[in-house]
Amino acid sequence: MFKDLDPLLHSQLRLAIMSLLIGVDSAEFVFIKEKTGATAGNLSVQLDKLSTAGYISVIKSFKGKKPVTTCSITKIGIKAFEDYVNSLKGYIE
Amino acid sequence: MFKDLDPLLHSQLRLAIMSLLIGVDSAEFVFIKEKTGATAGNLSVQLDKLSTAGYISVIKSFKGKKPVTTCSITKIGIKAFEDYVNSLKGYIE
DNA sequence: CTTTTTGGTTTACATTATAAACTCATTTAT
DNA sequence: ATAAATGAGTTTATAATGTAAACCAAAAAG
Numbered sequence: 001m002f003k004d005l006d007p008l009l010h011s012q013l014r015l016a017i018m019s020l021l022i023g024v025d026s027a028e029f030v031f032i033k034e035k036t037g038a039t040a041g042n043l044s045v046q047l048d049k050l051s052t053a054g055y056i057s058v059i060k061s062f063k064g065k066k067p068v069t070t071c072s073i074t075k076i077g078i079k080a081f082e083d084y085v086n087s088l089k090g091y092i093e
Numbered sequence: 094m095f096k097d098l099d100p101l102l103h104s105q106l107r108l109a110i111m112s113l114l115i116g117v118d119s120a121e122f123v124f125i126k127e128k129t130g131a132t133a134g135n136l137s138v139q140l141d142k143l144s145t146a147g148y149i150s151v152i153k154s155f156k157g158k159k160p161v162t163t164c165s166i167t168k169i170g171i172k173a174f175e176d177y178v179n180s181l182k183g184y185i186e
Numbered sequence: 187c188t189t190t191t192t193g194g195t196t197t198a199c200a201t202t203a204t205a206a207a208c209t210c211a212t213t214t215a216t
Numbered sequence: 217a218t219a220a221a222t223g224a225g226t227t228t229a230t231a232a233t234g235t236a237a238a239c240c241a242a243a244a245a246g
Contacts, residue, residue: 002109016095019184091112092178
């Protein structure tokens with residue numbers, strides 16, 4: 001009846017991040033920050049957790065002379081997100 | 094885009110409790126405990142939070158000589174649950 | 187009796203989330 | 217040239233949460 005909800009995804013900010021990333025090829029730190037309304041610190045921490053779990057990949061590079069952090073969802077991340085959504089449906093339907 | 098998720102409902106156990114209660118007239122502590130698989134202590138705490146928020150009403154009585162805690166969702170609780178589900182859809186669709 | 191079970195509550199600890207403070211490099215202003 | 221401000225993050229300290237272990241009272245069982 002009530003399947004466990006992946007605690008990594010059951011967090012407002014991390015869920016928003018994943019939700020954003022699942023719809024695009026990749027997204028930059030600043031873009032995610034704006035869309036989610038998160039503070040940079042919080043975003044940094046949460047991206048790190050998703051990255052450590054292998055749900056997203058994070059690539060640091062430079063755009064001209066400015067550092068850019070680019071994130072994209074991984075296959076594992078897509079699977080986890082889908083599983084989470086399916087589990088969630090058991091609670092809200 | 095990403096509406097805030099009521100933190101009171103964005104918790105696996107409390108969400109399960111509300112999900113259960115929204116489908117029935119009322120439910121007893123022991124029943125909720127079994128359906129959710131929660132420990133008694135955790136359940137007690139979470140019921141208290143939902144009750145304090147006015148999302149559920151909790152009535153303590155006796156069945157013969159045994160204490161019974163009966164819970165039911167309130168109008169406020171139904172509204173909160175519906176709002177939560179609608180907000181959530183912004184994340185998972 | 188005294189031991190166990192039932193139906194919980196309290197409390198203490200572990201985890202999590204979040205914001206504030208900090209880096210470090212690059213512009214912009216003086 | 218030097219100082220102040222900005223951009224892009226990271227680290228760290230604290231507040232908030234979640235959860236389980238310990239506890240309590242009454243009733244049932246041995």
